[in-house]
Amino acid sequence: MNQQPHLDGYLSPDHPLSPRGLFADLPAAIRPMVTPKVTTVWEQDTATLPSALARARKRYRSFAEQELRRRALPIDSAPHLEPGELHPSLADLLKSAGREGMLTDLLPRPLGSASLGGYRHPLVWTQALRAEELSRVCAGQMLLLSAHSLGVIPIVFAGDLAAMRRFVLPAYRQSLAGDPHIFAFAITEPSAGSDAEEGHGASGRRPGTVAKRVNGGWSLQGRKVFISGGDIAKSITVFAALENEGIESWTCFLVTSDMPGFEVVRTELKMGMRASAAAEIAFHDVFVPDDHVIGQPRQGWAINRATLNASRYAVAGMGVGLAQGATEAAIDFACRTELAGKALVNFQEVQLQIADMMTETSAIRGMLWQAARKAYVARQDRSSMCKFHCTDRAVHVVEMALELMGNHGTLHDSGVEKIYRDARLTQIFEGTNQINRLAVIEDQQEQLLARIERN
Amino acid sequence: METLLSKEDLRTALSEVRRFARGVVSARIEGPEHPLPRPTLERLLSEATEAGFVPDATEEATGLWVDLDDPMGPTLSARTIETLAAVNPGIAWTCHVRAMPVWLARRLNKPEALEEKESVVPLQGYHGLGRVALPRYLAGAQLEGDDRAMLRDWLSPAQPGARRVVHAPAGFKAVLSPYFDGEAVRWIRQPIDALDPLPAGPTLGLDEVDAVALASSDAGTPLGPDDPEEARKIFAEALVIQSLALVAVGIGCLRHAHDLAREQARSRVQGGQRIEHHPAVQSLIGSADTALLATDALLGRMAEGPLRGNRIGDVFAARAEAHPLLCRGATDALQVFGGSGYMQDVGMEKALRDSQQLRLMGGTPGELERFVSEWDRVR
Numbered sequence: 072m073n074q075q076p077h078l079d080g081y082l083s084p085d086h087p088l089s090p091r092g093l094f095a096d097l098p099a100a101i102r103p104m105v106t107p108k109v110t111t112v113w114e115q116d117t118a119t120l121p122s123a124l125a126r127a128r129k130r131y132r133s134f135a136e137q138e139l140r141r142r143a144l145p146i147d148s149a150p151h152l153e154p155g156e157l158h159p160s161l162a163d164l165l166k167s168a169g170r171e172g173m174l175t176d177l178l179p180r181p182l183g184s185a186s187l188g189g190y191r192h193p194l195v196w197t198q199a200l201r202a203e204e205l206s207r208v209c210a211g212q213m214l215l216l217s218a219h220s221l222g223v224i225p226i227v228f229a230g231d232l233a234a235m236r237r238f239v240l241p242a243y244r245q246s247l248a249g250d251p252h253i254f255a256f257a258i259t260e261p262s263a264g265s266d267a268e269e270g271h272g273a274s275g276r277r278p279g280t281v282a283k284r285v286n287g288g289w290s291l292q293g294r295k296v297f298i299s300g301g302d303i304a305k306s307i308t309v310f311a312a313l314e315n316e317g318i319e320s321w322t323c324f325l326v327t328s329d330m331p332g333f334e335v336v337r338t339e340l341k342m343g344m345r346a347s348a349a350a351e352i353a354f355h356d357v358f359v360p361d362d363h364v365i366g367q368p369r370q371g372w373a374i375n376r377a378t379l380n381a382s383r384y385a386v387a388g389m390g391v392g393l394a395q396g397a398t399e400a401a402i403d404f405a406c407r408t409e410l411a412g413k414a415l416v417n418f419q420e421v422q423l424q425i426a427d428m429m430t431e432t433s434a435i436r437g438m439l440w441q442a443a444r445k446a447y448v449a450r451q452d453r454s455s456m457c458k459f460h461c462t463d464r465a466v467h468v469v470e471m472a473l474e475l476m477g478n479h480g481t482l483h484d485s486g487v488e489k490i491y492r493d494a495r496l497t498q499i500f501e502g503t504n505q506i507n508r509l510a511v512i513e514d515q516q517e518q519l520l521a522r523i524e525r526n
Numbered sequence: 527m528e529t530l531l532s533k534e535d536l537r538t539a540l541s542e543v544r545r546f547a548r549g550v551v552s553a554r555i556e557g558p559e560h561p562l563p564r565p566t567l568e569r570l571l572s573e574a575t576e577a578g579f580v581p582d583a584t585e586e587a588t589g590l591w592v593d594l595d596d597p598m599g600p601t602l603s604a605r606t607i608e609t610l611a612a613v614n615p616g617i618a619w620t621c622h623v624r625a626m627p628v629w630l631a632r633r634l635n636k637p638e639a640l641e642e643k644e645s646v647v648p649l650q651g652y653h654g655l656g657r658v659a660l661p662r663y664l665a666g667a668q669l670e671g672d673d674r675a676m677l678r679d680w681l682s683p684a685q686p687g688a689r690r691v692v693h694a695p696a697g698f699k700a701v702l703s704p705y706f707d708g709e710a711v712r713w714i715r716q717p718i719d720a721l722d723p724l725p726a727g728p729t730l731g732l733d734e735v736d737a738v739a740l741a742s743s744d745a746g747t748p749l750g751p752d753d754p755e756e757a758r759k760i761f762a763e764a765l766v767i768q769s770l771a772l773v774a775v776g777i778g779c780l781r782h783a784h785d786l787a788r789e790q791a792r793s794r795v796q797g798g799q800r801i802e803h804h805p806a807v808q809s810l811i812g813s814a815d816t817a818l819l820a821t822d823a824l825l826g827r828m829a830e831g832p833l834r835g836n837r838i839g840d841v842f843a844a845r846a847e848a849h850p851l852l853c854r855g856a857t858d859a860l861q862v863f864g865g866s867g868y869m870q871d872v873g874m875e876k877a878l879r880d881s882q883q884l885r886l887m888g889g890t891p892g893e894l895e896r897f898v899s900e901w902d903r904v905r
């Protein structure tokens with residue numbers, strides 16, 4: 072088929088009034104200022120990144136296209152497996168991810184696999200770029216890989232070099248050798264979800280997972296729920312209160328899945344992000360030796376909050392990636408679907424929808440990159456703003472993509488109904504978007520109080 | 527036609543439906559994460575037919591979409607569907623799907639259209655709502671430019687690989703298809719084999735219902751009607767009925783989600799108190815509440831009887847308004863559950879998926895709005 076010379080309602084790019092040739096006769100000094108190169112939004116955005124991050128972004132994209140794309144739909148509709156079982160295709164993914172350095176990129180070489188150049192920039196920015204590129208292709212597999220990083224972050228933020236040497240480095244070496252060693256992060260309890268994410272609720276909460284002092288260490292008793300990757304993790308950073316104390320005594324323990332008394336109770340049947348299991352795990356008097364305390368006893372709440380402040384940027388990145396994936400799927404649909412002999416993209420209403428989706432996605436990416444660019448200190452207000460706004464707008468963009476595709480969007484093969492189911496999670500975890508709004512206010516408290524006094 | 531149904535009759539009839547839904551239907555549902563097995567669905571449909579909620583091919587059949595000349599008729603049918611949907615949206619939609627061929631055969635005065643017991647009436651065009659061509663046609667305005675090609679392609683797409691999708695339990699034997707013959711939208715009875723049905727895989731929502739992709743074909747028995755004016759009316763009426771069904775299922779679905787959310791807010795303690803006392807949660811439940819109230823009023827307006835195809839502008843406008851509200855209510859109700867709302871066994875994610883699917887079937891809100899604008903312009 073011959074290429075259409077122009078979309079309906081537009082001049083062709085070589086028309087004298089079209090923006091393309093328009094500036095050719097302007098003075099040579101001005102021309103470069105008004106004549107941008109014809110490039111995709113992705114190329115334009117990547118070009119604004121520092122070179123190390125631009126390289127990282129390209130690497131994440133190519134990893135996602137090569138490894139995640141072909142697995143995305145089959146894994147989403149694969150049968151639910153028993154706890155601890157991993158789909159063979161995902162086992163292969165983890166091996167490749169390990170070898171490619173995708174399980175070890177929280178730390179720079181030679182400890183991990185992140186480039187030293189990238190490490191000059193805030194870690195949360197790199198992690199947000201990674202979450203974006205992986206989520207653009209499959210957010211479920213992204214979560215499988217990212218929940219692992221979330222499990223390692225508490226060890227980094229505890230600043231506990233001994234724990235890094237003892238737990239992280241050997242695990243990283245294993246992963247790089249193609250034998251993935253997965254971590255998970257466990258704060259949520261049956262009776263404390265939001266209360267594990269915000270201080271006001273936590274302050275009055277009777278902890279459900281408790282550590283009792285015993286000879287040479289601690290005995291853990293209790294349950295954690297909805298733990299991403301908790302079923303396949305070999306190491307889990309578990310937050311538990313000390314016996315007879317409140318959440319302010321939270322301590323971070325490194326629990327390994329081979330410790331006697333550790334049990335994976337079940338994995339949930341979820342709406343989306345099905346490549347990653349959400350597990351309920353139980354501790355039946357699990358003995359955890361003293362050297363498995365991460366940081367110091369009672370530092371758990373601080374480590375938890377620091378972890379969340381950092382990881383919420385990545386969740387915002389998931390939102391951006393999901394919005395981008397939905398936008399691309401809708402554009403693809405509009406270009407290949409014909410009605411009355413015309414590709415849908417010729418219709419103005421379709422063009423308006425595409426423009427809205429592209430712009431919304433660009434806007435949330437801009438917000439996130441702007442905040443992450445200088446986030447050497449991961450600020451609570453900024454990370455929460457990005458988390459709730461980027462994910463709320465992302466869901467809206469996915470709804471627009473569904474709307475553009477109409478009835479076709481409801482079909483699994485369209486890919487967009489999966490994106491919708493995946494995207495809905497980003498408004499819930501790492502603190503619901505309501506709790507994240509409250510986190511913005513909590514972080515602004517001093518300024519707000521000062522204004523009350525002034526009034 | 528004279529009014530046969532009083533308000534009292536309506537109340538009595540709906541309380542019977544409620545009893546059936548809560549007694550018979552709920553008892554068969556193992557949990558929201560387990561879509562009904564096919565034989566159970568079929569048994570329920572037979573029971574609904576025996577109970578008189580879903581009409582069969584017999585002369586004296588009663589149930590959905592039968593008494594539409596009665597001013598209360600559309601309301602009774604729509605509220606029946608809503609009541610069933612509050613227990614299970616997929617079953618409610620299936621009852622509607624089963625009732626449509628009976629309505630159409632009667633309306634066309636072609637009882638032979640129901641020769642095959644299991645047939646469906648696919649009203650879902652290939653993509654969208656036929657753009658401005660459909661309102662122009664239905665309003666009896668002059669068709670212009672590409673309008674004829676648009677209507678033909680929308681109902682019977684000719685391009686390779688293009689298929690219409692039917693959301694109905696698979697296994698139906700015949701399809702009563704609308705097609706545009708250059709003059710009017712008429713109907714044809716097509717054996718399923720002529721349409722090369724392909725399973726279109728799982729869908730976003732309505733887990734109890736399959737998606738089947740149908741090829742276009744001319745093969746079949748024409749069902750008329752001959753009179754182009756009559757054809758216009760019948761097609762508009764079919765679209766009005768479908769709109770009533772889609773919104774009614776959506777309201778039932780939201781009612782269920784709302785009640786679950788209210789219950790959860792009453793029992794869950796976070797932030798030092800029952801979460802129903804947090805303004806954040808009150809806003810979420812309030813959003814579901816207001817969506818219910820508004821869509822209930824919209825459905826009331828849509829279902830004002832007797833059924834008339836020329837009310838399609840109002841009906842589409844109401845539908846365009848209703849679905850975004852229903853989706854907003856469902857997503858906010860889910861949010862009240864936090865993480866457990868994301869889990870299939872709780873039922874909230876199903877309610878949200880179902881609501882989203884209903885928004886996308888039979889024309890999306892944007893398409894409905896553009897229809898309304900053109901309808902308004904040309905009438």
Ligand SMILES: Cc1cc2nc3c(=O)[nH]c(=O)nc-3n(C[C@H](O)[C@H](O)[C@H](O)COP(=O)(O)OP(=O)(O)OC[C@H]3O[C@@H](n4cnc5c(N)ncnc54)[C@H](O)[C@@H]3O)c2cc1C
Nearest residue numbers: 258259264265297299501503505796797804806861864865
């Ligand atoms: C798929 C999935 C993966 C997850 N992965 C992990 C993981 O890897 N590790 C982990 O530890 N956790 C994980 N979680 C848990 C997640 O972080 C929690 O679900 C989330 O924080 C919400 O807690 P909750 O589910 O208990 O909801 P609740 O806290 O019960 O919230 C219910 C509702 O009440 C509102 N609410 C609660 N408290 C307040 C308040 N003080 N003020 C106003 N409104 C309030 C909430 O906003 C929400 O609308 C995961 C969850 C899911 C669904």
